[in-house]
Amino acid sequence: MRVTNNLIYGQSSNAISKANERYMDVQEKIAAQTNIIKASDDPVGASQVLQYESSNQKLRQYDDAMSMAASHLEYQEVALDSLNSLLDDARSLLIQGQNEINTQADVDAISQELAIMVESMADLMNSKSSEGDYIFAGTDTSSPAFVLGNDGRYKWSGNEGQKFAQISEGMKIAVTDSGKKLFEDVWTRNNFSAHVESGEANLATEIRHQGDFDAFMDEHYDPINPLNNHYRLTTFALGEEPTLVSQVESALDSNSDTIEEAAEQELADQLGDVLEEEEYDRRPYFGPPGQYVLTNSLGEEIASGEYHPSKPIVFEGMSFSLNSAPGAVVDFELNAPRRDNVLNEIKKTLAVITDKSSTLDEREKAFFDATTSITNTQSSIGKGRSSIGARMNTLSDKGNVNSASQLSNAIAQDKVGGLDVGAAATDLAMAESALTASQKLFSRINNLSLFNQI
Template identity: 25%
Template sequence: MRISTLQAFNNGVNGIQRNYANATRTQEQISTGNRILTPADDPVASVRLLQLEQQQNVLSQYNSNLTAAKNSLTQEEVTLNSVNTVLQRVRELAVQAGNGGLDPQDRKAIAAELGEREDELLSLMNTRNARGEYLFSGFQGKTQPFVRGPDGSYSYQGDEGQRKLQVASSLNIAISDNGKSVFQSVTNAGRLSMSPAADTIVAPAVRLSAPLVNDEVAFAAFDFPAGGIEVRFADPADPKKYEIYEVGGSTVLSAGRLDEDDKSSDKLVFRGMTIHVDGVPSGTETFTVNRNGMEKQGILDTISSLRKSLENPATGNNGVRDAVAVALTNLDHGMVSVDQARGNIGARLNVIETTQTDNEDVALVNKGVQAELRELDYAEALSRLSMQTVVLEAAQQSYVKIAGLSLFNIMR
C-alpha cells in the first residue's frame, strides 16, 4: 500500500492530538474529582444521577415544609397552653362565685376579672402566625375567626377547613385547627330547659333548677323523647315522691324520693341529668323538661353567661348556683376539647420528627449513591494518566522520526 508523505504527516498529527486529548481529559477528571464530565462519558449513570438530584430537590422541599409545619404547630401548641391556663383561672373564679356567702359587690368583683379573662381569651383565639394569618380561622387565614357582637355574644367567622402541608410523597399533615372544632363545638351541659306544666300550680316555696347534663355517657345512652319528659309529684301524702314519664305518656321511666332534709337542696338524678329541688313540693306539681336547641356552646359564651349572671343584681343565690353549675361543667368540656387539640398537635409533631429522620436517612443514602456514580477513583485515574503520558510521549517521538524519513533528505 502506498502512503503519501501528507498522509503520514496527518496520521502522526491525529495520533498526537488524540493521545493529548485523552491525557487532558484524564487530567480534568482528576482536577474536578468527577468521573462523569459529560453525559457521553456514561449515559446510564448520567440519567441515574439526574433522577437522584431531582429526588434530593424534592426531599429539600419536604424538609422546608416540615420546618414550616413544626413552627406552625409549635405556635398553636403554645397558644392552646395559654388558653388552658386562662380557663383554669376562670374555673377557679367560677368556684369562688358559687360561695353562697358572697354579697353582690363580691360577685361584681369576680365578674370584673371574668371580663378581663374573657378579653384575654378572645385575643388568644384570634392569634396570628408569622405570616399574619389567623391560626384558628380554617382556610380563611385573613378573616378574624371570633367576633363579639353588640349583645356580647360571640360568633365564629372562619370555616371548618384545616390547612395541610405535604411532608412526604404520600403524607399530608395538618398544620392548623379551626376554631369552631376547638372552641365553639363544646357540649353544652345546660341544653335542657325546665318549666311547670300548663295546669300545674307550684307551691310558692318550691323551685326546680334547669336540668344539668353532667354525665354525657348516660345521657347519650338515653333516647330523649322529642316531646320531652315530665317530672310528676303526684302524691300529696308523700310530696317528696316523684315519677318521671314521657310527656303525655303513662309508662314510668323512673321513680324515687327526694332527701328527707327539708332545709337542703335536694337532687333529682335521671339518665345523666341532675335537677336541684329547693323546698318541698305539695305533691300536685308537674314539670316539663325539653331540649332548648343549644346542643353546643362556645367557651367565650359560657364565660360571658356566667359574668352576666354575676353582674345582674337580680340574680339570687339559687340563680348564681345554677349559672355556676352550668359554667363549671361547660368549662370542663371546653378544657377537654382544648386538651384533645393539644394531644392531636403532639401526635403531629411526633410524625414530623420521625418524617424528618426518615428524610435525612434517605438523603444520606441518596448522596452515597451519587458519590459512587459520579466521584473519581483517583488511583485508577492517576495510573491511567501515567499510561496516557507514556503513550503521548511515544507518539511525539515516533512522529519526529517518521517526519525525518524524507526522500529529499537522502538525495541531499
C-alpha cells in the same frame, strides 16, 4: 519518508494538547467529585445518576414542605397551650367568686380580671402565623376567626376548611385546624326546665350531679320529637294510687279548653289571694311523707319512691325540692343541647355576677354554666392538641424516612459515578508528568536544525 520540521512540530503540538486535555479532564472530575462529567463518560451510569439526583430533589422539596407544616403546627400548639392555661386561671377565679364571704368589691375585682382574660382568649383564638395568616380561620386565613358583634357576642367568621401540605408523593397532612371545631362547636351546660302543673308546691330545682344528668340527656334526649323530652313528677299520699296521664293526652286536653275558660283562669290567677300564697311560700311543710312517681311523655313509669317533703327528690342528677304536702304535679322538660364558644359563656356569667340584683341561686347557675363551658372547651383543646401531636410525629417519622432515602440514593449514586480520590490523584500526577514531558520534548524538538550540525 522525509521527516519535515512541520511534521515534527505538528506531532509534538498534538501530544501536548492530548496531555493537557487528559490533565484537565482528571482535574475536573476531582473538582466535581464524580467520575461522570459528561454522558459520554458512561451513558448507562449517567442515566442512573440523573435518576438518583431527581429522586433526591423531590425528597428535598418534601422536606421543605414538612418544615413549613411543622412551623404551622407549632404555632397552633403554642396557642392552644396558652389558651388552656388561661382557662385554668379563669376556672380558679370562678371558683373563688363562688365564695359566699366575697364582698361586692371582691366580685367586681374578679369580674374585671375575668374580662381581661376573655380578651386574651379571643386574641389567642385569632392567632397568626409568621406569615400573618390566621391559623384557626380555616382556609380563609386573611380574616380573623372570631369577631366581636354589636351585641357583645363573639361570632365565628371563618370556615371549616383545612390547609394541607404534600409531604410525599401519595400523602398530604393538615397544617391548620378550624376554630369552629375547636372553640365554637363546644357544648354548653345541659339543663332542664320545670314548673308546677297542679297542686301547691314551693318548687326549687337544680342539677346536683352534672355527669349523671349529661348521661341521661345523651340516652333519652329526642331531637326529632320534642314531646318525648317532657316528663312528669307526681306526689301522692301513702296508700293512694296516682293518676298517670301521658303528656300527649295532657297537651290535647289543654288545647281543647275554650277561650272563655282560659280567660276565666287568667282572671282567677290575677285576682288570687296573693297574701295567702306568700304566706305558703314562707311556711315549710312538716307533714307526713308520701310517695312519688316519675313518668315519661307516654305516661310510663320510669322511677318511683318515698317522698319526704323536707328532702329533695333526686333523679338522674336532677334535684326537685317541693316542700309541700303530697298531691303536687310537676312537669319538667329537657332543654335542647346548645353549642357556643367559651368567650360568650364567660361573658354571660360576668353579666350575672356584676348585676347587684341577681340572686345567689342565679349566680351559682351562672358559675356552673361558665365552668362547664371551660371544661368542655379544654376537652376540645385536648383533642386538638393530640391531633397536632400525632401529625407532628408523622412529620418527624416521614422526615427520618426521607433522610434515609436521600442517604441511600447518595450511596447508590456514589457507587455509579463516585470518584476514587486516590486513583484520581494518581491519574492527575501521571497526566501532569505526561504534560510536562510533552512540553519539554516540544521545546527540544522545536530547537532542532541542520545548521546545528554544520
